[in-house]
Amino acid sequence: MKSVVSLGFGIFFMFIAVICSICYIITMPSKQYNMAYHINDNYIIQKYGILEDDKVELLMNDKLELTTENNDNCKFVDRFSELSNYYIGHFDGTDLKKKRCSGYFYIKKDNTDIRFNVSEEEIKEKFGNVKFNETPDEFINKYGITN
Incomplete structure (x- = not known):
């Protein structure tokens, strides 16, 4: 039972990390550098x-x-x-x-x-x-x- 709860929390935190990463990439300022x-x-x-x-x-x-x-x-x-x-x-x-x-x-x-x-x-x-x-x-x- 304890491992199922741990697995659930692990999946939940991974889901939050993926969502935060996607939000950061979408809102990340994109600046073009001429070379x-x-x-x-x-x-x-x-x-x-x-x-x-x-x-x-x-x-x-x-x-x-x-x-x-x-x-x-x-x-x-x-x-x-x-x-x-x-x-x-x-x-x-x-x-x-x-x-x-x-x-x-x-x-x-x-x-x-x-x-x-x-x-x-x-x-x-x-x-x-x-x-x-x-x-x-x-x-x-x-x-x-x-x-």
């Missing part, structure tokens, strides 16, 4: 890592395909902004293997004016005071694509 933003045919900024702590890298087209293995890629974009016909960004400086992956960079949308390893003074001289209102992660999620 990349195409600057132009030659450059993409892309997120990688855990969604809560995404890192952003700049991928360069090697004329065959955009790959994460390309040696020209730069990691750790920590600031990014769009200004007129230009995209302006900043590398956090921890990718010490590549000199071009430090300081600021800018890329014109039509790919005619591109510079890497630019100082803050050069950016101010060319563009004035650039406002970086969003993190690269927020920029990609707002304007980017899922794949």
